Amino acid sequence: MKPDHFERNQALASEYVVGTLQGAARKRFEHWMMESPRLRRQVWYWERRLEPFNNTLPKTTPPAQLWDQIEQRLFPEPQASNVAAGQGQGLWFWRWSAGLAMAALLVVLIWTPLPSQSTQGVVAVVQSEQAQPLWVMNASAADHSLTMKALPSVATNTGQDFELWLLLESGVPVSLTVLPTEGAELRIQLSNEQARELLKSRSLAISLEPKGGSPTGQPTGPVLYHTQLVDF
Template structure:
């Protein structure tokens, strides 16, 4: 299959939308690992579709909706000879005031907490048709640590290891070493890897011989590609 600009653009859009599945999705993820041009097209569509979601205007419901909610909550208690209506009227504003007070207290606590000195990225490595993610990923910008917590990942086949890669905006993927399928695994990021990850926010996992790729570049199939997001 030729990597024409038109085909790359179409496949990138399908990939971001999630409609590219199966072998076609895995093949396209291999293209992403091999080509800066393909990765840029994917990132373009992520930004483009993200802008569409942000441009959707807020739609305030009419006042009648809230009146119907109140009527459903308290209307059934409005029976002659019973003080339920009075209780409902007393409880509702009191509950609202308590909720408002709780929000104010929470806001003060958040303001008083020290702000993090570095950006933190997080995400999940998932596989289609699975309810749980394979790994959860979190990163600390202050300690240069990347933590992967296994959730539903299964062990690699005999004679193979999973290898984690940073996929930079330009150049070849950077290896972060092999990762286990179980437990919690921590990776110390080099300055180069930290810089590349902060720019691209993209990780990939390939299937390699035991001990990792012998060439310093992915040699096996690319199993997963994931995008991290700022906290």
């Protein structure tokens, strides 16, 4: 079991609840969560904080044939011809019971992204002064990608954008991208040098800039937020 690290746990818990923690990393986190009551409390905290975001997701009706496919995979037809009638009735009872559980599971399957091939990376959660989550960020060391998910509470400013900066160990900021807002998600590719520097400094900042980003290549507006990337 990993030692407790509050900032890392908070970032991982928020990634888990939002759904951007994927693949083997998600499975490791779920195993770790079973061992740590404190980590479970942090997950519950994010579930309550992000519940308004879940309510904004549009409803999706699964295809009619999906239920038949699920049933066939769970309960394939018996090969033997001498199955007793009582066993058949019991089978239908378990099909009905399992269907209730599958109704809840299907919602998770619909909204969970496909697992990523990457199993290593760093995550960060940008919060306001009131500890309100604003952006969730996930950087993959395997393919040099950076994914940014804005929470619905992040509003677009007329004529202005939020710009993300990588803070080098030397203190010089490097522009990475203009950030998404209002629940949108953005994924960018980092250069080899950017990925290397990101893993070294782990420090990011967000400034308020003119529409389209800073015209000078350096922050021109106020720096509103700082965050630190942690391993998962």
